[in-house]
Structures are given as C-alpha cells and as structure tokens.
Amino acid sequence: MTSLPSPLDSPTLPPSPTYLRRWGWKRPSVLPGFGLTMGFTLFWLSLIVLIPLGGMILKTATLGWDAFFNAISTPRVLAALRLSIGGALIAAIINAVFGSIIAWVLVRYRFPGRRLADALVDIPFALPTAVAGIALTTLFAQNGWLGAPLDKLGIQVAYTPLGVIVALIFVGLPFVVRTVQPVLADLDPEIEEAALCLRASRWQTIRRVILPSLFPALVTGTALAFARAVGEYGSVIFIAGNLPMVSEIAPLLIVIKLEEFSYAEATAIGTVMLSFAFLMLLALNGLQRWSRRYEEA
Amino acid sequence: MDITVSGLIKGFGSFTALHGVDLDIHNGELMAILGPSGSGKTTLLRLLAGLEQPDAGTIRFGAKDVGGNLPGDRDVGFVFQHYALFRHMSVFENVAFGLRVRPRKTRPPEAEIRKRVNDLLNLVQVDWLTNRYPSQLSGGQRQRVALARALAIEPQVLLLDEPFGALDAKVRRELRRWLRDLHRRLGMTTVFVTHDQEEALDLADRVVVMGQGRVEQIGAPQELYDAPANAFVYRFLGETNELQASLHAGRVRVQNAPIAEAARIDLSGAIKEADGTLFVRPHLLALTPDPTGVATVTHVSLVGAMLRVEVETHDGQNLHVEIPRGPSIDLVPRPGERVSLMVRGGLFVAA
Numbered sequence: 001m002t003s004l005p006s007p008l009d010s011p012t013l014p015p016s017p018t019y020l021r022r023w024g025w026k027r028p029s030v031l032p033g034f035g036l037t038m039g040f041t042l043f044w045l046s047l048i049v050l051i052p053l054g055g056m057i058l059k060t061a062t063l064g065w066d067a068f069f070n071a072i073s074t075p076r077v078l079a080a081l082r083l084s085i086g087g088a089l090i091a092a093i094i095n096a097v098f099g100s101i102i103a104w105v106l107v108r109y110r111f112p113g114r115r116l117a118d119a120l121v122d123i124p125f126a127l128p129t130a131v132a133g134i135a136l137t138t139l140f141a142q143n144g145w146l147g148a149p150l151d152k153l154g155i156q157v158a159y160t161p162l163g164v165i166v167a168l169i170f171v172g173l174p175f176v177v178r179t180v181q182p183v184l185a186d187l188d189p190e191i192e193e194a195a196l197c198l199r200a201s202r203w204q205t206i207r208r209v210i211l212p213s214l215f216p217a218l219v220t221g222t223a224l225a226f227a228r229a230v231g232e233y234g235s236v237i238f239i240a241g242n243l244p245m246v247s248e249i250a251p252l253l254i255v256i257k258l259e260e261f262s263y264a265e266a267t268a269i270g271t272v273m274l275s276f277a278f279l280m281l282l283a284l285n286g287l288q289r290w291s292r293r294y295e296e297a
Numbered sequence: 298m299d300i301t302v303s304g305l306i307k308g309f310g311s312f313t314a315l316h317g318v319d320l321d322i323h324n325g326e327l328m329a330i331l332g333p334s335g336s337g338k339t340t341l342l343r344l345l346a347g348l349e350q351p352d353a354g355t356i357r358f359g360a361k362d363v364g365g366n367l368p369g370d371r372d373v374g375f376v377f378q379h380y381a382l383f384r385h386m387s388v389f390e391n392v393a394f395g396l397r398v399r400p401r402k403t404r405p406p407e408a409e410i411r412k413r414v415n416d417l418l419n420l421v422q423v424d425w426l427t428n429r430y431p432s433q434l435s436g437g438q439r440q441r442v443a444l445a446r447a448l449a450i451e452p453q454v455l456l457l458d459e460p461f462g463a464l465d466a467k468v469r470r471e472l473r474r475w476l477r478d479l480h481r482r483l484g485m486t487t488v489f490v491t492h493d494q495e496e497a498l499d500l501a502d503r504v505v506v507m508g509q510g511r512v513e514q515i516g517a518p519q520e521l522y523d524a525p526a527n528a529f530v531y532r533f534l535g536e537t538n539e540l541q542a543s544l545h546a547g548r549v550r551v552q553n554a555p556i557a558e559a560a561r562i563d564l565s566g567a568i569k570e571a572d573g574t575l576f577v578r579p580h581l582l583a584l585t586p587d588p589t590g591v592a593t594v595t596h597v598s599l600v601g602a603m604l605r606v607e608v609e610t611h612d613g614q615n616l617h618v619e620i621p622r623g624p625s626i627d628l629v630p631r632p633g634e635r636v637s638l639m640v641r642g643g644l645f646v647a648a
Contacts, residue, residue: 190381193348198395198450199369208398212385294385294430 053274059267071268076244077253081269083161084250085276088229091168096222099176100214106177107184121177124170129234136167137239159241164249167235172225179221180214187213215291223284227277298359298372298453298486299324300345305354307340314340316510317354322488327480329497330490332507333533338490339458341507345488346375346456358454371454374447378459380439382431388442389427392417395450417445420479437468448483457489461496473500494534498522506530524563528646531576538582538616542575542645549575549645561642571647579619581642584608584630590637592616594630606630608638 063071071077106118124132140147140157147158157163187210195205211218233251240247250269257266300322307315314337322328332338343349345356347368356363363371383391390397392414396405405413418424421441431439440460447455460476461469477500480487491497497504498518506513506521506529513533514526525531542551547569549562562575584606592608595615604620616638630636 188379188381190377190379191383193368194375194377194381194383194446195394195398196348197346197368197373197375198398198446200394200398204398208394209383213383215385294387295432 056267056270056274059264060271063264063268067264068268071265072272076248077269079245080248080250080253081272083164083247084230084273087161087164087168087249088226091165091172091229092222092226094169095172095176095225096218099173099221100180100218103177103180103184107181121174125174129171129232130238132170133167133235133238136170136235140166140239158239159243159247161247163239163241164236164247167239168229168232171232171235172229175224175228176218176221179224180217183214183217216288219284219288219291223281226280230273230277300454300486301357302345303355305341305344305356306352307344307349308352314510318512320505320512320515322486324486325484326486327477327500327502328488329501329504330488330507331492331494331497331504333492335509336507337510338507342456342458342488342490346373347371348375372452373454373456374450374452376440376443376447376455376457376460378462380431380443382439382443382446384431387428387430388418388423388434389414391431391442392445392449394446413449417448420448421445436464437472440464440472453486455485455487457487459491460489461491461493476500498534506533508533525644528574528576531644536579536617538577538579540575540577540614543572544570544645544647551575551640563644573645573647575640575643575645577640577643579605579617581640582616582618583639583641584618584620584636585639586630586634587637588635590635592636592638594632594634594636596632597630599629604629608636
C-alpha cells in the first residue's frame with residue numbers, strides 16, 4: 001500500500017521553531033506560560049469544584065430514579081425549594097433596583113461620608129453570616145426596633161418567609177453594587193449630556209440610555225446575588241424560624257436529612273439545587289450575550 | 298440665528314475659566330473658537346449649548362435671552378469631541394433618538410422617522426452603515442453619525458467641540474472639506490471649537506482667538522494672520538520670529554540699525570519711544586548672500602513649496618526664514634554661509 005505524502009511533510013516549508021508548534025490548536029506565541037498555567041487551572045478546578053460536585057451526583061445516583069423522585073417530591077422538600085429559589089429571586093430583583101441606586105449615588109456624587117458609605121456596602125461580605133442573622137432577627141423580632149412598629153401595622157417579618165427574603169437581600173446587596181459600580185464609573189456623562197441636547201427627558205435618558213448600558217453588569221450582579229441567596233444558610237436560619245412548609249429553606253432541609261443519616265436524600269436535594277443553579281447560569285449567560293451584542297463584533 | 302454673548306463669566310471653584318467674554322455670531326456664519334488648551338474655548342461652547350450655566354453675563358439667541366434654558370430648549374445641535382454615541386443603539390437608532398423621545402403629540406409617525414433618518418444618513422454619506430453599532434465604525438464614520446444625530450432635531454445652531462480632534466490627519470482634511478460643503482448647503486449658524494489653527498483658518502468665516510479666558514481677537518482668518526492685534530495672537534497663529542527692537546521717532550530699530558523704509562510695521566498703540574519686541578513672520582524676512590552679513594545659515598529644509606532656512610545671528614539668536622521655492626533649486630543658501638537679513642513687515646509691541 002502506497003501512502004500519499006502528507007502536506008505536513010512538504011519539503012518546501014521550512015520547519016517552524018519547536019516552541020511554535022507544540023499544539024495544533026494553540027495560537028503560536030513566543031511568550032511562554034500556557035502549558036503551566038493551564039495545568040494548574042485544570043488541577044485546581046477539578047480539586048475544588050468538579051470532584052466535590054461529582055461526588056455529590058454519584059451519591060445521589062445510588063438512590064435510583066424512583067427513590068430520587070420520591071425524595072425530592074415530598075411536599076416539605078418542594079416547599080423548601082420553592083422558598084429558597086423563589087425567595088432568592090425576589091431578593092435578587094429587589095437588590096438589582098436598590099443596588100443600582102446605591103452604585104449610582106456612590107459613583108456620581110461627592111458628599112461627606114461617601115467613603116464610609118462605600119465601605120458599608122462590603123459589610124455583608126465580611127460579617128459572619130450568623131452574626132448578620134442574629135442581628136436581623138433581633139431587629140425584626142416582635143419586640144425589636146423595626147419589628148415592633150411593623151407588628152403594629154400587622155406586618156410580621158421575623159419567622160416568616162418575609163424574614164427569609166430580608167436576610168437574602170442583606171447578603172446579596174454587595175454583589176449588585178460592586179458589579180454595577182465600575183461600569184457606571186466608566187459610563188461617560190457625555191452620553192447623558194448628548195441625550196439632554198436631543199431633548200430627552202431625564203426619565204427617557206435613564207430608560208433608553210443609562211439602563212441599557214448598565215444591563216450586562218446588572219444581569220451579572222443580579223445573577224451573583226441570586227446564586228449566593230439560593231444557597232444561603234447562616235444568616236437565614238435565625239430569622240426564618242424554620243417552620244416546615246412555611247419558612248424552612250432547602251439548605252436547612254439538607255442539614256436535617258444529614259442529621260437523620262439520610263445522606264442520599266440530602267444529596268438529592270443538593271443535586272436539584274445544583275441543576276437549577278446550572279440552568280440559571282446558562283440562561284443568564286445567554287441573556288448577557290444578547291445584551292452585549294453591540295460590543296466589538 | 299444671531300447669537301449675542303455679553304460679559305460672560307464662568308468659574309469652576311477657584312479657577313476662572315472665562316473672564317467676561319463678549320461675542321457676536323452672525324446668522325448663517327461658520328465660526329471657529331480657537332485657543333490653546335485651558336483658554337476656556339470649550340467652556341464657552343458648553344455655555345452656548347446650555348450644558349453649563351454662566352456666573353454672570355447674558356447669552357441671546359436672536360432677541361431671546363436663553364440664560365436659564367436647558368440645552369433642549371435652545372434649538373442647538375451639539376457634537377461632542379468623542380461623539381458620545383449611544384453604544385447599545387444601531388446607527389439608525391442613534392439618529393432616530395431625538396425624534397423618538399419627543400412627546401407623543403409632536404412625535405412624527407414611524408414611517409416619517411424612517412424617512413427623516415435615512416435622509417440624514419444620506420446627507421452625511423453613511424447610509425450604508427444603518428444597522429451597524431458604533432463600535433463597528435471608524436472615527437470619521439462616528440463623527441458623521443454624531444453630526445446626523447445632532448441635525449435630526451432640526452436645530453437652529455450647530456455646535457461642535459473639537460470636531461476633528463480624534464481623527465488622523467488624512468481623514469481630518471477630508472472631513473474638513475466635507476463640513477465646509479455641508480455648511481454651505483445647510484446655511485446653519487455653526488460654531489466649532491479647535492486648537493488647530495490651520496483648521497480654524499482654513500474652515501471658518503470668522504475666528505475667535507481665545508487665551509486664558511479672554512477673547513484676544515475676532516476676525517476673518519486673513520485679518521488675524523496679517524494683522525494680529527497683540528503678541529498673544531502673533532505667537533499663537535503661525536510661526537513667528539521675535540527680535541529685540543526699539544522705537545525711536547516713529548522708526549523701529551533692530552540692534553540700532555533702522556529697518557528698511559519699505560517695511561510695513563504695525564505699532565500696536567501710539568507709542569513714541571520704547572524698547573520692545575518686533576514680531577516677524579518667517580516669510581517676511583528676506584535673505585541675501587553677503588560675506589559681511591550679520592547671520593550664518595545653520596539649516597536648510599528643501600521639502601515643500603517653501604525653502605525653510607534657519608539662521609543664527611552673530612548675537613546668538615535663531616531665526617526662521619521662509620523663501621518661496623522656484624522650479625529649480627539653484628539659489629539655495631548652504632549651511633555655513635553668511636547672509637544679511639531684511640525685515641519686510643511685522644508688529645512692534647512695546648515691552
């Protein structure tokens with residue numbers, strides 16, 4: 001059998017230096033570092049993310065489909081998932097609105113105490129979540145500073161789903177502010193002046209010019225706040241009251257299952273939350289790509 | 298629309314950007330505001346647009362005092378130095394913006410908006426870019442889109458901030474010619490700010506020269522070049538040589554040698570006797586080969602329509618001389634040759 005000469009060993013082409021042709025798909029570069037850093041990246045991602053998650057899914061798989069569906073379709077589990085995901089969504093949307101306003105004020109205006117306000121935004125990042133939870137519970141309990149007046153109006157916050165949302169807003173706020181802030185700082189005030197010269201009202205300028213420019217960052221920030229809130233445990237369990245079917249969150253249910261030694265059931269709930277988070281990130285990625293369609297093509 | 302500016306003062310904190318500016322802009326005129334950076338030219342333009350409010354002074358559009366009016370109520374189109382296009386909108390939507398944000402009552406129907414925008418894009422010759430986004434355009438194209446967007450609201454006055462500042466030299470010349478044609482066609486009162494004297498002198502009907510928050514001179518380009526009002530304008534417009542000089546009995550003397558009778562010297566102000574500086578344009582200095590001359594040729598540049606010669610006088614002063622170049626390059630002075638100098642015109646400013 002005769003073989004055709006491959007175009008690769010065509011004698012007319014001078015051999016390229018070895019450091020330029022190690023990988024077929026790799027763009028040749030004289031700057032070293034790809035191999036080493038890529039190796040570390042794969043190692044680290046596996047160690048920190050893939051192996052634990054894989055372990056969880058493997059454990060879930062020991063249940064079999066029927067047991068899996070039974071484990072996650074009990075009313076108590078469904079109620080907990082609904083509260084964790086629904087509450088996180090509501091909290092993220094509220095954070096999107098108020099976080100943007102805070103970012104706007106911090107970027108656009110100079111006022112005494114601005115640096116302090118800016119630092120305060122990071123408190124929810126830094127504070128141990130349990131401390132935050134206890135503080136919020138004290139504040140919103142029926143005899144608390146805020147809880148007492150609200151109670152007179154007939155609004156109960158502590159030990160209700162409302163309390164869960166309050167705690168989730170607290171932990172999610174910095175994500176929105178810190179992602180929107182730099183984008184807003186880069187937004188040239190000239191484009192607002194341009195809108196003003198074109199006789200746009202202030203509201204039209206915000207809706208048609210500023211918000212669309214912020215949208216990609218806002219989506220990212222909201223997604224981060226949401227992702228954080230779905231899995232939030234520490235700050236919620238104190239204020240939630242943890243009434244099954246009412247104010248019990250999914251992460252708490254996982255802990256309860258673990259304490260009952262139902263490890264597989266616990267991982268089943270975890271798997272549902274993981275799949276949900278994954279779908280959510282996928283959808284947000286699509287949304288982001290769409291909202292950035294005008295950038296350098 | 299005639300614009301009348303009087304006694305305009307504007308400060309930012311402790312810095313005073315404009316110290317009382319008076320200015321008349323005639324209807325249909327193409328006017329340049331020229332000055333070095335920090336001269337207050339952009340501040341003046343932004344005050345005209347209503348993007349800043351003056352500390353004192355009045356601005357009238359026609360007979361109407363527009364002092365407290367926001368830009369939207371002044372009938373001005375403003376083109377920003379960096380275009381300030383809306384990044385998330387296509388070229389079409391950028392231009393349509395000014396029409397779409399009108400209150401429902403005065404907003405044209407969609408079909409008319411389409412027609413108007415397409416007409417404008419035609420006018421600025423970018424109709425083939427309708428669906429692109431600003432990030433996909435070159436600088437010159439962005440400038441044209443920004444102009445179309447400003448024109449969409451049918452302003453009475455067009456204001457442009459450094460319209461060619463961010464473009465490369467070739468595109469700049471091209472757009473300059475194009476803007477002049479466009480102005481001729483539309484006949485709209487147009488004011489632009491620039492720090493590039495060539496641009497101002499080439500394009501404008503009249504030029505306002507500004508320095509440190511004051512108007513130094515207003516006039517037609519040739520007037521400014523040939524009869525600068527003061528030392529600032531002389532230095533800022535075109536190249537100049539500065540000679541130590543003195544004034545005796547109405548005659549200017551340089552190094553105690555009186556200047557040729559035929560020279561046209563402007564004496565700024567009616568001074569009789571004084572020491573001062575004589576400003577002379579390079580083309581108003583003449584050279585003649587002279588072995589006993591006062592100066593030595595140090596450098597000769599042969600590129601272009603002018604011979605550019607640098608000479609050093611015996612007291613160590615460097616002067617630039619420009620001589621029109623003939624079809625051949627025979628009578629070219631060589632470095633090292635001694636020459637005598639003759640002043641054919643200039644401005645004497647007492648110290």
